[in-house]
Amino acid sequence: MRNVSEDTLTQTFLDYMSDDTDGRVRYLLTELATRLHGFIRDTGLTHDEWRKALELLFKAGEISDAERNEFVLFSDVLGVSSLVDIINSTPDGTPSSVLGPFHVLGAPDVKVGADLKGENEGDLVVVGGRVLDTDGNPIEGAELEIWQTADNGLYSGQDESQPEYNLRAHMVSDADGRYLFSTVRPAPYTVPDDGPVGELLAATGRHPWRPSHLHFIATAKGFRSLVTEVFPSDDPYLDEDAVFGVREQLIMEYQERNDASDLPDDLEIKDKIEGTFYVVDFDFVLSKEA
């Protein structure tokens, strides 16, 4: 096209794609280019605004490394990550929610009933429930990956003072589909706001806080993998999660208790519990693989 104009540019882009382009790639790029071009035309984007957007992306590249991915963070605070989670959830299974950047591989294998709290400061919480299929049948041998912040709002890996794999575990559900562990109550925290994402938040008067949560990945043979989070019902940031991760079905009451005697017997620290603690009941419902 030797006369690319406002009217012909999008079609020129589409015509450039060769006939043997993968159908899904062609469809996604067609939709992307059409909408991106429409955004520029309709808003009358100026050169300065275009440069500013590119500068934010360049800065995101500069600040990203193996431990920090500012592009994922942009996706998170723009609601993109959550929307991808939502549209890829099944209506009859547990809703998925953001993976976040703090998952690591290699967490230690622990048995049902294990204690993750150890020497960690903070409120004791006993978390348990079952992994079920959408008909309510227990799934034996489902694998759970569990990770969460310490009481200071930091994950091991972020925080030199925590042992490697602190508050991280890998557990396999028992014959009744049960999982169970004791841990410390996670804390609200801020997403990193010292980079271009922080600039975006500041420009729109937004705070970087997330409500506290427990992270889980639940997998089982024949079922769709589930990445999700569970939130306490009394968290102050429940209505204003910076990354849009909260779903009503993922909010759980932290039930205050003073008597450990009716806790399951396979809870490792059952006999050592003194004073107030909290109980969280949460079942994971996995959908069959398509």
Next chain:
Amino acid sequence: MRNVSEDTLTQTFLDYMSDDTDGRVRYLLTELATRLHGFIRDTGLTHDEWRKALELLFKAGEISDAERNEFVLFSDVLGVSSLVDIINSTPDGTPSSVLGPFHVLGAPDVKVGADLKGENEGDLVVVGGRVLDTDGNPIEGAELEIWQTADNGLYSGQDESQPEYNLRAHMVSDADGRYLFSTVRPAPYTVPDDGPVGELLAATGRHPWRPSHLHFIATAKGFRSLVTEVFPSDDPYLDEDAVFGVREQLIMEYQERNDASDLPDDLEIKDKIEGTFYVVDFDFVLSKEA
């Protein structure tokens, strides 16, 4: 919002913006988020596709540095840079076209009639014309920045074998608004395709070639700055510029000549020209500042 869903997510994003957010910022982010969310919903974007997109951005960050900006290149090959140029051009002035990544500051001042070819290999081209306002009046003292590739398709700065500022110049139009210089014919070249932009091009069967061109920035007091390019009418890539920069008004005939005697007398090398050379006539029309 404690129950972010497919239906409520976009509004939740909009509600997060504080009341004192700059009006233009709010408008742009509203449009951006609405369209981005619409893209995800309508295409049913999968987690794998979302991860692939983020991976391309992460790789773009890794490959970018002070000399290479892969985000600008993404903008270029998606037609975004050109569309921003087009919608910010004035209908009665010379169309603008992509700045590209090869402009550098500090090019040497040269007089009208200067020779840029020097020892460069390739066809001799004499480029000249006038800088005019939209009523056709000459603009005296307009500043032109000129840069182009050598015969090998590389710019000085990219190519160790070229002297600093080779084929780069800064010229001021004379009392008649005239500019004039002799140079070498620029060559077609490929945009860098060894990074994620190259992946995108390969996935859609696109080549990375740009038609050869002369780059100009024309500025004058009281007028809008013009960033543009001028293309030879016989270039093989005129209809398929990888970055959508070609406009009909920017295509110029490279007129073949064998007689230098009727060239302007202030052309520095006029008396030394032997054999075949080419003449390009191009006038810049600048619009008044708004």
